[in-house]
Amino acid sequence: MDRIELNSLTFDELEDFIVSINEDRYRADQLFTFFHKNYGKAIKDLTVFPIRLRDKLDGMGKVNNIEIFKRLDSNIDNTKKYLYLLEDDNIVESVFMEYKHGLTACISTQVGCKMGCYFCASTKDGFVRNLSPAEMLNQVYVMEEDLNNKITNIVLMGSGEPLDNYENVLKFLEIIHHERGHNLSYRNITLSTCGIVPNIYKLAEEGIPITLSISLHSPFDEERRRIMPIGNKYSVSEILQACRYYYEKINRRITIEYTLIEGVNDREEDLLELTKILKGIKCHVNLIPLNPIKEFDYNRPSQLGIKKFKKGLNNKSIPATIRREMGGDINASCGQLRRRYSKDKR
Ligand code: SF4
Structure with a gap:
């Protein structure tokens, strides 16, 4: 047994x-x-x-335990990237970031990912397995012990699709929130998904006030499918309908993640369509300049182009910010480090 x-x-x-x-x-x-x-x-x-x-x-x-395999420290800000060694010798990544509003841990929910987003390194070696609740919790606890400080905010935005590991992620949330344990407020937790629509509804029914973040990346189905295979399963309008439902139930503004890729989703028509489809949705757009990876041969727009896109949204009363790049000098995008060190290890 x-x-x-x-x-x-x-x-x-x-x-x-x-x-x-x-x-x-x-x-x-x-x-x-x-x-x-x-x-x-x-x-x-x-x-x-x-x-x-x-x-x-x-x-x-x-008792599940994980250990630090490697830590990379930024010399620019206090960002730290952690590679953790799991008990079965798999490796996952987490990132520590220091913001004015608190100390944030971005953690992984799966080893690898099956979603296949073209711009993402986490998926390039495919899906390996789900992380257990303890393996997610330990990413936070080991980081806290290492830093001798308490994490105040958590984002589920590392490797993996959290809504594809639904039961374990739910348990993780319940445990980290529990008053006899870490006692972290649900309001300080963000879950990022590529848009698994049925599980967004399911999450809304749970009634836990975490922030839902949607990796949208294009307002057009056809374009989105080209960069995110999940678009073949769920359309942009189905995702946004689920977001409206989530807001009705949970009363928390949705975050829309939009990775800006030059010539792909930063055109005038993208901006126009985006403002059209987001109208009336209580949301905030987080613009992320593309972090290029070898397998996805595209660039981020110019600084000017990025600012123009943001202004375009703001002009239509859609709150938008450009994600501040943390740890620019250790800026291997999510999943890249894990791939490199997994290979080294092998
Ligand atoms: S962006 Fe997220 S959902 Fe898409 S492949 Fe990467 S980890 Fe998976």
Whole structure:
């Protein structure tokens, strides 16, 4: 029988587990705090438990741990890129960024990704597997321990499509938010998706007030399909309909991610169509100048072009900002580092 991953269990699941093995319910509270507040890594360190109980838990359960494989520090700002080694020797990336409003961790939800967006390095070696809740939590906890500081904001925007690992991501959110653990406000969490429409509706029904961020990248279906295969499954209008629903249910403004690619989605007609389709949607557009990768031979527009696009949106009363580039000197785009070091390791 597989041993249960104890630090992937929600508070309620942990209570059920403890009760099911005929132990006192309050032990679940202690165990949860040990993992999610005190960075506990091994049952043997849980010295408030009698040895008998530690041995019992060790026999029935396991604790997932990840370690820092490499850290790259920016000399420009305080951005740090982490490569983590997982227990099965896979590698995932996370990024730490320091903003005025707080300390942000951008974390991965899958090893690789099956979505195939052409401009993204995370998908180039395909999909490997989903991350467990503990593997997502540990990206935050290990970063906090390393920095000796508390993360205040989390973005699920690293490798992987969070809504393609729905159950584990939901558990991650519940655990990191729980008052007996990290106690992070849902409002400080952003989930970025390429637009898996049924799961956007599902997420809206959960009623948890996280920010939904949509990787749109083109207002035209045909163009979007060319850079994002998911466009073959769900149209732009279906995605925006789901966004309206999300806003109605959750009452949080949607973020629209728009990677600016020269000659592909920065034309006058793109701007016009974008302003048309976003009209009436409570949203904010985050313009991201393309970070070129070898396999996608396109450039970002000029600085002037980027500013013009932003102004065009603002002129139509659509709030838009240009994403500030963090860690410009360690600026391998998401997924590139993992690919390089996974290969080195092999
Ligand atoms: S952009 Fe996101 S959804 Fe698309 S391939 Fe990359 S990780 Fe996957």
